[in-house]
Amino acid sequence: MILDRFRVDGKVAVVTGSGRGIGAAAAVALAEAGADVVLSSRTEEDLAKVAARIAETGRRAHVVPADLSDAAAVAALATAAVDTFGRLDIVVNNVGGTLPRPLLESTPEFLEEAFRFNVSSAHALTTAAAPAMLESGSGAVVNISSNMGRIAGRGFAAYGTAKAALAHYTRLAAVDLAPKIRVNAIAVGSVATSALDIVVANPEIKAKMEAATPLHRIGEPEDIAATVVFLASSAGAYFTGKVLEADGGLQIPNLELGLPDL
Template sequence: MSSLNGKVAIVTGAGRGLGREMARALAGAGARVTVAARTATELDRFVAEQEAAGREALACPTDITDASAVERMTEATVQRFGRVDILVNNSGIVATTPLLEQEPDEWDRVLATNLRGVYLATRAVGRHFVAQKSGKVINIASNFALQGVANHAAYSASKAGVLAFTRSMAMEWARSGIQVNAIAPGYFATDLNAEMRADAETTEKVVRAIPARRMGEPREITPWLLLLAGPESDFMTGEHIVLDGGQTVR
């Protein structure tokens, strides 16, 4: 993959899990990275880690559902680094409530974080992309957008919306030199699901549903992220890459 030296990336939902791993991968490839999440502690730790390695990073605690906060995150990035080239929309929450028990507030909260947040960040950063006639938007969807999963109506609907948004924006911005693509991960072993993985019975049930008979490792998303962030994907837009060990093709 090409180096990302000179590029500037924003990663939302970067405090933990795949978001943090993706931010590390972009920084390791040479990009200066703004990390955003609701709380500052993990973001500050990431910045300290990068500075210790001689790299530049910026922590922006951000409520991704708040339009003004997202605008501030974007402008803080441009003010600090002078530009922005890559946006990774990774913020997301899960709800496992059966539909007849799910209150409208919970439904709205999932859709606000998982879909409204993608819209707000893409709009804010997209202004800069359109002006400079270049940019990479990488939306993190889910394989749940591609299959029926009981008790996940809000989550699945929100992630399916992310895929539809990806295709629409790819068409809208293609002539502006902007590529909009998505990654749809399945189960990956991260700190966010460590508690679940500590339960042998639950882990066995999850793994049994994956043809590869294991969860993904965070490092396995890195090559695809860097592909979509770099020039090798300049002729690729409106697509999604599924990384789930074959779960959606069972």
């Protein structure tokens, strides 16, 4: 059965930023597909709720509250997976994000912080996980990038640059880790997570965003979670070094910040 290729039975996954939003949805989806999952974000209460949802699927969750802006804390998740479940097969580098800021107010330090949080964190976990994956004979890494890494909008210089770097890091890491470990990414569009709460709570702004999106809707975390399962499972076995655009068809930004000309 072709649907069997979407199963990850007996696999172990680490999902960063998994307390809510895309990370939580991805973690639950992987559990529904058969994986045990290491969950990590700052807030233990959020993680406990996701762990309870995973328990309902019949799979196991291990909760690791951590500051994932710390590369050492991120890398330690690989050890936590092996110590708890005996192996590591799937990494979802979901933690990241940077608030928009006008270009001339974006200091070099702000840009470097965006790079560390969105790229260095992914590198830290990927390199820490690789030995365990190689020992198992295979592995899959899924990086959560953004459509702002390929299209241009005012105020997103730091965030967009970091996500573009993560996309190309995906291509480079895929070559270095082939053939046993596959590395892919998802360029995510506007998704209804807490980061967009203020926006989607405004009916006028939400309607404008939907009208500017070819599929005429804001994405749901499950849209991205389904893509994660595809890339992490044998259904995506012939994909590596690719960036899948799960963004409703966007070619230009669907939200303008209203920053004026200088």
